[in-house]
Amino acid sequence: MEATCSERHTRAFVLSTDVLKKIWAVIEQRIGSLCAEATCKDGLERRFEDLKGLLAFENAPSQRIVNLALSAHAKDFSKRADIEFSDGYYLDINSLNK
Secondary structure, three states: OOOOOOOOOOOOOOOOHHHHHHHHHHHHHHOOOEEEEEEEOOOOEEEEOOHHHHHHOOOOHHHOEEEEEEEEEOOOOOOEEEEEEEOOOOOOOOOOOO
16 A cells, blocks of 8 residues: 655745754654755755755855755655755745854
8 A cells, every 4th residue: 555645834934954953863764864955046956965965055145045855765665755845935945054
């Protein structure tokens, strides 16, 4: 049997470094290794293979992250998780600045 769940929330959400670390840790523990793909204001898509690399990204206003997708899957592909944060209509993912 295969089951999926998809939810979309259109509320303000602050993605702080601490929150991102917690989300990353829970998914990594329950599913497997993660990667992050960031779509940035400068038109580039950046891929990060680990949390350290993502947190090291400067996120300057000219290249700020406007969409952040986290993806993970188990080694045997029995489990998968995808989470996406977006600036959507009102929000700005600008909390990764140091």
